Amino acid sequence: MSIPVYVVTGFLDSGKTTFLNILLNRRDWKDIRILIIQFETGEEVFQSQNGNCHKISFPKKVLEQQPKQIISQINGYLQSHEEELDEIWIEWNGVVPFSELQSMFLDPSLRFLCKIQKTVHIADAANIENLLGRTGGALLEQIANSDFVVLRNVSVAVTYKRIRRLLNGINPGVDIYDIKEYDDLYKQLFRKKENPVNFFFAALVFIVAIHIMVKPILEIFQIPVNTIINVFLGIILQAIPFLLIGVLLSSAIQVFVPQSVIERRFPKSIGIGMLVAILAGFCLPVCDCASIPVFRSLVKKGIPLPVAITFMTASPVINPVVILSTYYAFSGDLNIVIGRVALGIIASFIIGFVFAIRPPKGHVLSGGGLDRLMCSCGCYEDIESITTFKGKVRLFIRHSQAEFFNVGKYLVIGSFVASVFQIFGTGLFTTAQSGAGLALSIIIMMVMSFVLSLCSSSDAIVARSFSMQFPMGAIMGFLVFGPMMDIKNVMMLSSGFSKRFIGKLLYTMFIVCFAVVFILYGLGVM
Amino acid sequence: MQTRVKAFNPQIFLEFLCYSAFAGLMLYLISSGKYLSYVTPRMEPYLYFTAIIMGIWALAVLGRMFRPQHKVRSMHCFVLVIPILLFLLPHGPLSTSDFSDNFIGGNTFANRREQNSNDLSLEDRSPTDTTNLYTQTNVPELPGLDTVNKKITVSNDDFGKWLSEIHMNMEKYEGYTIIMTGFVLKNSEVLEEDEFILAHLIMSCCVADLAPAGLLCKHDDVSDLKNDTWITVEGTFFIGQYEYDGKNYDDPQINVTNITPAEAVEGYVYLY
Numbered sequence: 001m002s003i004p005v006y007v008v009t010g011f012l013d014s015g016k017t018t019f020l021n022i023l024l025n026r027r028d029w030k031d032i033r034i035l036i037i038q039f040e041t042g043e044e045v046f047q048s049q050n051g052n053c054h055k056i057s058f059p060k061k062v063l064e065q066q067p068k069q070i071i072s073q074i075n076g077y078l079q080s081h082e083e084e085l086d087e088i089w090i091e092w093n094g095v096v097p098f099s100e101l102q103s104m105f106l107d108p109s110l111r112f113l114c115k116i117q118k119t120v121h122i123a124d125a126a127n128i129e130n131l132l133g134r135t136g137g138a139l140l141e142q143i144a145n146s147d148f149v150v151l152r153n154v155s156v157a158v159t160y161k162r163i164r165r166l167l168n169g170i171n172p173g174v175d176i177y178d179i180k181e182y183d184d185l186y187k188q189l190f191r192k193k194e195n196p197v198n199f200f201f202a203a204l205v206f207i208v209a210i211h212i213m214v215k216p217i218l219e220i221f222q223i224p225v226n227t228i229i230n231v232f233l234g235i236i237l238q239a240i241p242f243l244l245i246g247v248l249l250s251s252a253i254q255v256f257v258p259q260s261v262i263e264r265r266f267p268k269s270i271g272i273g274m275l276v277a278i279l280a281g282f283c284l285p286v287c288d289c290a291s292i293p294v295f296r297s298l299v300k301k302g303i304p305l306p307v308a309i310t311f312m313t314a315s316p317v318i319n320p321v322v323i324l325s326t327y328y329a330f331s332g333d334l335n336i337v338i339g340r341v342a343l344g345i346i347a348s349f350i351i352g353f354v355f356a357i358r359p360p361k362g363h364v365l366s367g368g369g370l371d372r373l374m375c376s377c378g379c380y381e382d383i384e385s386i387t388t389f390k391g392k393v394r395l396f397i398r399h400s401q402a403e404f405f406n407v408g409k410y411l412v413i414g415s416f417v418a419s420v421f422q423i424f425g426t427g428l429f430t431t432a433q434s435g436a437g438l439a440l441s442i443i444i445m446m447v448m449s450f451v452l453s454l455c456s457s458s459d460a461i462v463a464r465s466f467s468m469q470f471p472m473g474a475i476m477g478f479l480v481f482g483p484m485m486d487i488k489n490v491m492m493l494s495s496g497f498s499k500r501f502i503g504k505l506l507y508t509m510f511i512v513c514f515a516v517v518f519i520l521y522g523l524g525v526m
Numbered sequence: 527m528q529t530r531v532k533a534f535n536p537q538i539f540l541e542f543l544c545y546s547a548f549a550g551l552m553l554y555l556i557s558s559g560k561y562l563s564y565v566t567p568r569m570e571p572y573l574y575f576t577a578i579i580m581g582i583w584a585l586a587v588l589g590r591m592f593r594p595q596h597k598v599r600s601m602h603c604f605v606l607v608i609p610i611l612l613f614l615l616p617h618g619p620l621s622t623s624d625f626s627d628n629f630i631g632g633n634t635f636a637n638r639r640e641q642n643s644n645d646l647s648l649e650d651r652s653p654t655d656t657t658n659l660y661t662q663t664n665v666p667e668l669p670g671l672d673t674v675n676k677k678i679t680v681s682n683d684d685f686g687k688w689l690s691e692i693h694m695n696m697e698k699y700e701g702y703t704i705i706m707t708g709f710v711l712k713n714s715e716v717l718e719e720d721e722f723i724l725a726h727l728i729m730s731c732c733v734a735d736l737a738p739a740g741l742l743c744k745h746d747d748v749s750d751l752k753n754d755t756w757i758t759v760e761g762t763f764f765i766g767q768y769e770y771d772g773k774n775y776d777d778p779q780i781n782v783t784n785i786t787p788a789e790a791v792e793g794y795v796y797l798y
Contacts (some may be wrong), residue, residue, distance in 0.1 A: 233564050
């Protein structure tokens, strides 16, 4: 029987010892025999009041220089006291990565005696944001590996919300407690963890079962499940290669392009920056699935937001593949091709300018200000510190994998919603169209392009199929707005950006695209 | 620094399984040609690309298989697992009968009710798209053409090519006898009493844009032809008219002389 090990992590002065003092000295725990191993000595001293705790301390110096000695010392203690111990609690050092502790306890001499069960991270709400920005990887890594985060000094709800979002960015789905909620924490602390692998296979079986059971039932109600599945798979099969291109490209920017190059080389003026963005958009034959990860990495790398937005909105409309497919779809009608490209460029310029004039308040990236420093892939090595090419390639692969899953889950959800809408929704739009004026028609087509979430390289054909009941202006609204923004793009953006920013972006894009198309077509310019 | 301890990492193992399975699935879809039920042939290189990247990723994670990790996650794998499962679980390709009015392809049909119900037929949409394509790719002589007897026999594989060729060079083929197979598409509100469309399902990008397209046929007795039934039509080719946007356009049509039932044709016609 291996002894359960519980770990408390947190930066210096975050209140780890205080936490242990309160927790382990509870009256109802007085019969539990506990070994406390401290790897840090702070101002506060752990004191056992019920006499049930034994304490060993290791200074940081020993930890750094003679980890073997620590292992054998712990081993020796456990060998001699095995029958007398119920739990081991560890107060880990705030500036040493958690993985080192883990390696020690996975050492063959300890592995079968004790096992790390849960880790609790203690954070001081007053300075955690500040610390994360300055202290490098160890703290991030500790948070990412924790099962619970306990927050101290939470004074205002706003701070709590912000920190919560920050922590969730580092460790998605982690349980966060206020230090006052001790009782809730106790309950959770000793609950058995479901094994994620078992959970995975259970979910797998569940999906298959749902598929087999529910499909016939839905079909009885005349819901064309088969069609939805086909459309869904079609969109996925089409989008995944482009998503891959997108994450590879964006990871390459993240890993291989040093920050300093961008800071030095990229045009300082926003106007010129936007021109460069549009040129770059033209050169990248990617559709909207790819432009969103690239957009995110550009923002992270510190490209001015208006420029990055111009790039994201322009590239799916004006790239060569899209131009060519529009040309084919509209039987070589150059007016439409030129119209689409021109309107796309005008609209993305204006959208960029709107964001230049009225920059969004607060943090744009959902990880708060820190998002620039860390990457979402669980590799906490500082990108700039890895210098060997081999190391960078390895990081590049890890990074792109993490990003693929990160954005991919939104792609799957978005594609599914879009495929359901495709089956049920389009009839609504065409019905609404009858007798509508130009303005309304444009809006209908724009909403439809949003809902259908077609890949920008294929939407021209679909637009063409609506050209019989919608005026040309409305078709143009579809062609210009659709690639910039749709359900699946909103989903993918929410993997990295704050909801408020996405909302503003969506709203601005819609208004600008509508205005541009309406003015040019309504006044008969085109 | 101490030496790295080894311990099995289940998360990496799951990821490895997913990457390998997805790469395998891509290769299977390509080699069996099944991907054509979802996307057009021009996606093939992209699917190879996907398979290669997934393969590289699978190899890349092998090195981390025994790197211990405290917090194991598994749910992210469903990004790949869900598509894999849906591909493997039984589901049929879309057939002609799926094109009722509430489907996007069917919409091109529904539209026309509001329009002047002249013979503004949906087949004028896609084929005209293709015309330009094939002017560039330039197909010199299409199979099935018999200039001596002024006869065209359209095989199912060449349906798309012939459709565009006929639209492009209507004059050249006027008066020819044409034999082609397709399914019947009738819509009383759009077509005249004696008209139907001989169509195939055409895919321009992926199943999401699948739509019927074909040639308009005139026949005295259309009443016993049922929607979605496959037939082979023999008839004379002539240039009719349709109205779009207030203008009249020439439209290739068939004066049907003989109709025989035919086997349903699997698969779709691809634009490019």
